[in-house]
């Protein structure tokens with residue numbers, strides 16, 4: 493598994509404004525969208541392409557198109573939805589699947605409560621989007637789910653990760669070179685409520701305005 497923390501002043505600035513508890517939901521959504529496009533630029537570096545002929549006003553030349561099967565983008569419900577538009581803007585031919593996962597508070601097992609993915613992902617490059625990599629439980633299960641359906645690769649794009657979450661991913665998928673993690677910031681750790689510290693709070697609430 494490859495882990496990439498995107499070290500860029502534009503990324504760092506946007507993360508800083510996202511962290512600010514006084515940033516409003518509309519600004520938070522806008523910045524999330526902008527940040528995803530910057531992270532996706534790195535995360536899609538190995539997306540498969542084919543050469544195509546294109547006729548400019550001056551000459552015929554060889555250009556680049558996305559190869560088939562097209563990439564699949566999978567937002568993890570609900571906060572991952574805030575990253576979807578930024579991602580599909582960069583990869584407009586991508587298909588979109590959905591995964592909703594939650595922890596059963598009694599058994600601590602991760603349960604899949606919503607799923608809309610092609611049964612067969614053979615040959616697909618999959619991009620999972622989820623703003624916060626906290627304990628890593630959801631992402632470990634999502635990656636397993638997608639690889640079990642035959643995907644060629646899974647690239648997870650997160651805004652902020654906790655070292656505990658990265659370690660959990662390493663534990664389960666560390667030896668797998670089909671798995672790639674791209675994050676904007678790697679934070680200090682989790683608090684007793686499993687919030688990322690310093691983090692930015694509950695990403696879903698901040699995106700969709702249900703905080704407080």
Ligand code: URA
Pocket residue numbers: 571624626686687688689691692693694695696
């Ligand atoms: N999910 C969030 O939205 N925020 C955290 O800090 C951890 C998990």
